[in-house]
Amino acid sequence: MYILITYDINVTSVKGQSRLRKVAKVCVNYGQRVQNSVFECKLTEAELLKVKKQLLDIIDVEVDSLRFYRLGDEYDKKVQHVGAKRTYKFDDALII
Template identity: 50%
Template sequence: MYVLVTYDVETMTSDGQRRLRQVARQCLNYGQRVQNSVFECSVSPAQFTELRLKLLDIIDHKKDSIRFYFLGNNYSKRVEYIGVVTSYNVEDELII
């Protein structure tokens, strides 16, 4: 499944800045950053559940928020790009 993860973490304190880094790090483990607080993730249902639980453990539920947008398997027909595209297609082969 293809999931768009967006978040808003309060960063006025050092704890908030730490939470922000931890959320970004976890999202990077499952997908690619496409904007500052937006990640595209191609994950299985089990991987999504794992990511969701990790993020729930990190955030402060009274100050921070996370949104998940489920684009499904036909996501390429639901995503439109305008301007510079700096991300890669997660379905293509990746050569390192």
């Protein structure tokens, strides 16, 4: 399934800046960054539970927030992109 993970981390402290870096590192392992705090991911239900646990172990729920959007299987028909930073479709061949 396709999931959009977004986060808002309070970076007014050194600890907050550290949490922000840790959250981004976890998200990079599961999908592609499409904006600064937004990741598109193709995950199984088990992977979704795993990434949620990892992120919840990092954030401070008193000042930070996470959002998980289930986009469904035909997400590319629901998302319109305008501007810089092109992304790739998960099911397309990736040539490096």
